[in-house]
Ligand SMILES: Cc1cc2nc3c(=O)[nH]c(=O)nc-3n(C[C@H](O)[C@H](O)[C@H](O)COP(=O)(O)O)c2cc1C
Ligand code: SF4
């Protein structure tokens with residue numbers, strides 16, 4: 001853990017009074033800064049709030065939004081709310097699992113992609129919905145997905161090349 | 167969301183007496199020119215996802231380009247969900263009220279030149295009359311809107327939710343000012359009782375009665391008492407609470423402050439689903455502005471009444487919508503429900519008397535106080551008063567937010583307002599109440615949509631999702647979907663839910679593969695009954711509803727799966743085969759190129775065939791074919 005990450009964790013911890021009821025607030029803020037909750041940050045949060053480590057992990061594993069491992073470079077979320085399910089959301093998940101070689105909820109070995117599912121994004125009118133790196137893609141199909149992935153790969157490759165040249 | 171080049175924002179203005187609100191409101195209205203052109207761009211979730219931010223940008227650029235007369239400087243305003251989500255991005259032009267749908271950035275200049283500068287309509291972007299095809303100019307002319315009764319939603323889509331003066335101009339906080347000026351807390355409770363308002367979070371518990379029992383609990387235990395907003399909206403096909411919090415956060419806040427006044431609470435909590443960052447942001451802004459104006463915090467409206475509230479973000483657990491789980495989650499713990507030997511109005515948050523109401527319930531309170539319980543009770547039907555907001559989604563033309571009086575027949579909502587199933591066929595079924603609700607067939611299309619009629623039909627109101635299904639949707643698959651959802655969301659504390667849901671899902675998994683028998687349908691039913699009786703909380707207790715109603719109304723479809731090994735809707739993967747119609751196939755080879763397992767073969771320009779044994783049933787070929795040659799057997 002780098003010095004500046006440690007400083008950032010301490011900054012977050014200072015936002016709230018050191019009481020157990022703020023545990024979830026703290027974990028949420030840490031996750032939104034780092035993308036996941038590291039063991040180090042968990043230990044510090046526990047020190048401050050006085051919550052035993054085991055209890056903090058029981059909270060972190062109970063709630064689905066908490067992640068204990070780092071996220072991939074790109075996050076793809078497929079909506080599996082009812083409207084999206086009826087319009088083929090599950091087929092999109094299976095398609096992505098096949099293309100990326102990961103199961104839903106997992107991150108690819110090269111840390112490039114994390115595939116997740118969500119329940120209703122409130123955009124049922126344009127279902128099925130896929131969110132790639134925070135951008136919404138309406139009325140998604142397997143073919144459109146393939147195009148998007150290709151574009152993403154091409155952009156990454158171009159960037160890598162540029163970095164190599166520099 | 168901000169108004170560009172709007173009239174100078176009202177300086178924060180501390181209201182020192184209830185009467186000051188009306189004075190402020192008049193001042194805001196006077197300072198505005200009713201003829202000033204305004205371009206109103208919907209920024210509800212549906213429109214945002216279909217590109218509304220780019221449309222708003224394009225309007226700003228177009229205004230700059232045309233260099234319009236500075237005296238009548240038009241504003242670009244962004245609002246919460248205007249309701250007709252499937253036709254977004256939506257744009258309205260004031261003062262004429264022209265209503266445009268599917269607006270693209272490239273349309274902005276034309277709209278500015280024609281509608282804003284010359285006051286003329288752009289007919290090609292207007293909603294068309296479903297029968298005559300004629301353009302409909304304004305909301306009032308469009309059946310989707312004219313057949314609704316938008317009360318809770320009255321300001322949503324009109325106001326900028328981040329600007330309290332906009333909300334005040336449209337009547338926000340008038341109910342609060344009235345109550346603080348001329349009503350005792352007891353009178354407020356009585357008004358809510360008189361209204362007949364029932365909770366909108368699912369169970370339909372009478373709100374007045376809940377508040378009354380909190381008062382008795384307070385008599386026994388004393389204060390503090392807490393008021394809490396349930397904004398967890400976990401039903402995976404519902405977004406009306408999110409839309410209310412995003413589009414008119416003040417309506418929820420005003421309701422909550424009124425509740426606090428009625429019960430003598432000093433602290434409130436808003437528990438909001440983490441997937442709703444915009445709702446959280448708008449609520450935070452609304453609370454900050456309300457504090458500045460003296461509507462929240464110390465000495466509210468100069469009356470000495472003191473109340474404040476804070477937001478708790480959910481962390482992704484459906485069960486936390488359940489009252490006792492929600493309280494333990496606010497306390498910073500895992501959200502496990504507890505048995506309700508002691509009711510949560512007596513022993514809720516921090517073990518204190520607590521009133522928890524749903525977002526829409528709270529948003530109804532200002533209406534009840536503003537216009538009176540008696541007036542409210544005259545809306546809807548006797549035991550379900552008022553209106554209800556629904557999320558109309560699925561295989562229906564006008565997907566969106568709909569508000570109608572309680573007791574409106576289902577078919578009026580789905581067909582007259584929703585425009586029916588695309589293609590004009592009758593709908594197959596409507597699922598109300600999400601994973602806890604039921605699935606009603608077309609033959610019950612005239613069922614009045616109110617708490618008691620839905621329960622009688624085996625379904626329930628639930629939160630207000632209304633999912634329309636057509637002949638391509640399979641009820642076995644829908645039952646599996648909800649069971650899988652609940653199985654994942656079950657907290658695991660009690661056995662009937664933890665094991666029962668898994669076993670029920672396994673039986674349905676079997677059905678979807680064509681395995682099982684009529685005896686299994688009977689087993690499934692008795693397991694469902696056991697779960698209803700034995701589960702600790704309503705997650706497990708209501709989980710069997712979708713399965714029980716589909717067995718009741720669509721038994722033939724279950725039998726087709728287990729006896730004939732067929733899925734009539736063509737959904738269950740193991741029971742369908744993709745095939746190519748040689749008459750239609752041109753041999754273009756597109757499907758063969760896209761098949762992930764290369765199971766489509768054929769010579770160029772000759773009809774192709776699919777190897778059913780190798781086929782994954784991923785459906786990509788069907789999606790790819792431009793000639794509609796691929797079908798499901
Ligand atoms: C598993 C489960 C999930 C629930 N989810 C919600 C929810 O997301 N929003 C909500 O308002 N009520 C939800 N409820 C209902 C609440 O427990 C509670 O009845 C309601 O918030 C009370 O408010 P009301 O009387 O205004 O309806 C849920 C109940 C259960 C059992
Ligand atoms: S019914 Fe299910 S969710 Fe409710 S307490 Fe039991 S296991 Fe938990």
Ligand code: FES
Pocket residue numbers: 079080081082083084085119120121122123124125127128129402403404
């Ligand atoms: S179900 Fe996917 S956005 Fe609502």
